[in-house]
Amino acid sequence: MDRPARYALYFTPAPGSALDAFGDAIFRDAILGDGVPGVPEALRTFLAANTAEPRVYGFHATLKAPMRLGPGVTEADLLAAAEGLALHREPILVGPLRVTALGDVIALVPEAAPPTLGLFAAECVAALDPLRAPLTGAERARRRPEHLGPRERSLLERWGYPHVFEAFRFHMTLTGGLAPRDREAFLPALAEAYRGVPDLVIDAVSVVVQERPQDGAPFRLLRRMAFRP
Secondary structure (H helix, E strand, C coil): CCCCCEEEEEECCCCCCHHHHHHHHHHHHHHHCCCECCECHHHHHHHHHHCHHHHHHCCCEEEEEEECECCCCCHHHHHHHHHHHHECCCCEEEECEEEEEECCEEEEEECCCCHHHHHHHHHHHHHHHHHECCCCHHHHHHCCHHHCCHHHHHHHHHHCCCCCHHHCCCCEECCCCCCHHHHHHHHHHHHHHHCCCCCEEECEEEEEEECCHHHCCCCEEEEEEECEC
């Protein structure tokens, strides 16, 4: 049986930016076999084999985790709420990102995240939560609450996701879960491929949709909304 679409609020790079080009090299060009300057063949082969899960979600940082819309809530309602988050918003100067191990994956994280970034993420969570359908048992189980601490379980129950507010950490995932030897082997190559990308400035939010969750369909961009100070 078809399951309802899932929506999320992301940061995604500006089209045509150096960060966007880097994401394409990781998630698209390596799969297509395209030659990408600065991404050697061994790294492309590795990425083709180890990016299946993050490719479903796309190159992004999560601001509001994937959710189903609640009863009576429309896609237009969600887009309007996201537009409200972009309105009267100054760009957030995040600064340099670095390639690092984050658990068993490799990801981009800020070298020193500014307080405004966490505050903005918290605002995104709170603003969109009234539009979210309650968690199902399967959705709750997918978050593996037995592996969470008491506070994270509380956040999961209240907000539908455990890594929010003080548990939030801005990151842009580059790989699926890796064995330690693979993280050690390929992290330097990914860091070298990332070298030269400018400091991050967040100046937009993106609403994305997964239209057929039961098929593992990839999330696609619905609308990228530029901040309007």
